[in-house]
Each structure stands twice: as structure tokens, then as C-alpha cells.
Amino acid sequence: MSDVLKALEGAAPDTRRPLGEILDAVRFNEAGLIPAIAQQHDSGEVLMMAWMNRETLMETLRTGRVCYWSRSRGKPWRKGESSGQQQHLRAASLDCDGDTLLLQVDQTGPACHTGRRSCFYVTLDADEARVTSEPMIDPQTLYGDKTPH
């Protein structure tokens, strides 16, 4: 772990560092990406997880509109640019060892390309899996003939 993050482990609340110093300490993976969990800021529902690189993280912090990195398309993915269902950032935080982000967001409508509010709708137990939610919106309405997301 970086010395910068190590030094924050015992730091008192409200201790501050310049953003660039922390971005240099983020442990992006071998593809230059970090997982970002999106949580609806008021309900606490975990909506989705996607990936960011340094540039899309900086864009997200600067603009307040969540921008991931699409691994399948190999380009920035401004959430909602196809579907209209945007994510606005309320707060972002980095975990203790600098390899995961948590985004508190305000999500318009469904976060999932299936039209469901959350991407986590297949519940697992020791014997079977079970679908636990249904679409809010027909995905055809969100995307027409375009490919999600």
C-alpha cells in the first residue's frame, strides 16, 4: 500500500490531502482500472458496479455526472448517454487500500440495462438462484435498437 494511504489510516476525521496526491496512490489494476460501486445516496440500495480509469474518475469528480470506462467498448461511458438514465454524483470515496471506489449517486430510473432499478436481481442460496425483482421499464424503451449500456 502507498505511504500516503498508510498515513491516513490513523488520521483524524477531517484530515485533508490534495486530490492529486491521492490519485497517485490509487491502485489501478493492470488495465489501468478501478472498480466503482454505485449506491443510491438516500435509499442505500447498491445499484451496480462498473470500472473507471484515472481520467473518467477525474471527469466524474469535476462534472458531478458519473462517467465509467466501458471495458467492452474501450471508451468512456457517461452513464445514461444511451438510455437517458443518468447518475449524478453526491459523494465519492476510496477504500483503505486504494483499490475500490464507492459512489453515492442519484440515479434517474433504472441503473440496469434490463430496466431494473439495480443490477443485483439474481439471489443465490446454497441450492438455487432466484430472480428477485422485475423491470421498472421495458429495456426497448430505454435503448430501442441500440446496444446497452
Next chain:
Amino acid sequence: MSDVLKALEGAAPDTRRPLGEILDAVRFNEAGLIPAIAQQHDSGEVLMMAWMNRETLMETLRTGRVCYWSRSRGKPWRKGESSGQQQHLRAASLDCDGDTLLLQVDQTGPACHTGRRSCFYVTLDADEARVTSEPMIDPQTLYGDKTPH
């Protein structure tokens, strides 16, 4: 995406599949791992993110005690085995494209090796980073001279 998960996209709530069929559709990464987000089941607080392989996921579902795969130590990591701060599983779910898990857990005490409740305590904005919580317990109390986690 697997045909199995594709078929569940439009499935009605309570549609069921055998667990093995879904485990075969999970998209473990090149290291055989999938990220697992741990959320406190009642408060909604996101506590941490760690990684599981197929075996530790199956153990977790079977025993109800959360077991990750420690990438640094290269072995199963039964959360709390060093610190005593266990995670008990309330529910597990897989996301739409099969590459992330969400665990609803009941976490005893701090989830973070720093003694904080959550690992996400460094908040980022456009200019700076700021520590936003403090330890519930001195990490020395949790680990003594042992290495976390």
C-alpha cells in the same frame, strides 16, 4: 454474457435455477476471482469489497459465514479469523452480467483493518481528499502483532 443469465434478464420474479447452473455462468476473471461487495443488511452501509473464487463463494453460501479469497496471501480468508470481527451472510446476489456479487451481511464491529466500521473513509472531491470517519477500535486490539486482515 452466458445464455443462462441472458434468459433471466426478462424472467419474472421468483423464477428459479439450480445453483450449479448459475455458478457455471459466473464470469470469474483471469485469476478465477469475482469482486464481492459487503453491505450491512440493516443500515445499508457499504462496508468493504473483496474477492471470491468459486470455492469460497460456495463455502460462504453453504456455511453462512463470509469467506473471501485473499489475493495477497493466496488462500481463503474467513473474515474475522484474525480480528474476531466476523461477517455473517444474510443474502447474496449476482449482477446482470455475472461479474459482481453483492453480499448482505451482519458485520460484528469494524469491517476495516484500520478499526473503522467501513473501508470507505477517504472522501474525494474535485480538489481534495478528506478522512470522514474514525476507528471504532484500535487496530492493535484487533490484530495485536499479526498482519491484517
